[in-house]
Amino acid sequence: MDVPELLEAASLLVPEETATANDITVRDIWDYxxxxxxxxxxxxxxxxxGARPLPLAFWEKLAEAAEQLRLERSAxxxxWRCSEIRNGVIRADLTLRPAADARRTKPIPAAGVLRPMWDIGLLSPTGGRAVSVAALWVENTLTLEPGGRATVRLVPLTPSHWxxxxxxxxxxxxxxxxxxxxAVVLEVHRPAHALT
Structure with a gap:
């Protein structure tokens, strides 16, 4: 499929009553x-x-269109949104430790490349602390500085741990x-296998 076909197919997966915060609807997109x-x-x-949960096929078509348009961040x-649908997503308010108090001295890139470990209350078979890995996307910024605070999206690599x-x-x-x-957990969305 070429870009217009992909975008048209994706737009057909959006319910007509869906609108952005600026009241843009699917009909407006068709004009573009x-x-x-x-x-x-x-x-x-x-x-x-972002206005409502949409099926995996919607995000797959948008990713392919963005790749064809060479829009790396959009792709x-x-x-990332495909991963959220497959694995679930946890939104949280994260505060990093200051550089003077932690090993991290450089900012975290926002676009989902970091996959840190998280202590979410699990115990190992011996009773010690167990951690689980989740990829991290920082919302509304390109980086998160040490000591900074932001809303983040976590995609668990093993959803059953979460x-x-x-x-x-x-x-x-x-x-x-x-x-x-x-971090303090704000929202939890389980894997949406039914939306595929």
């Missing part, structure tokens, strides 16, 4: 598609995808044995 404004249509479809975001995690729970981030940051 007709005028070959594919990059704008892609961006607006990404926004519509990365759409692939079934007990609920909003309000305090969890800790580790890049080694020391605590790199602390």
């Amino acid at each position: 598609l007709v005028d070959d404004e594919w990059e704008i249509a892609l961006g607006l479809l990404e926004e519509l995808g 990365t975001w759409c692939h 079934t007990h995690v609920q909003p309000g729970r305090h969890i800790t981030m580790h890049e080694d044995r020391t605590v790199a940051g602390t």
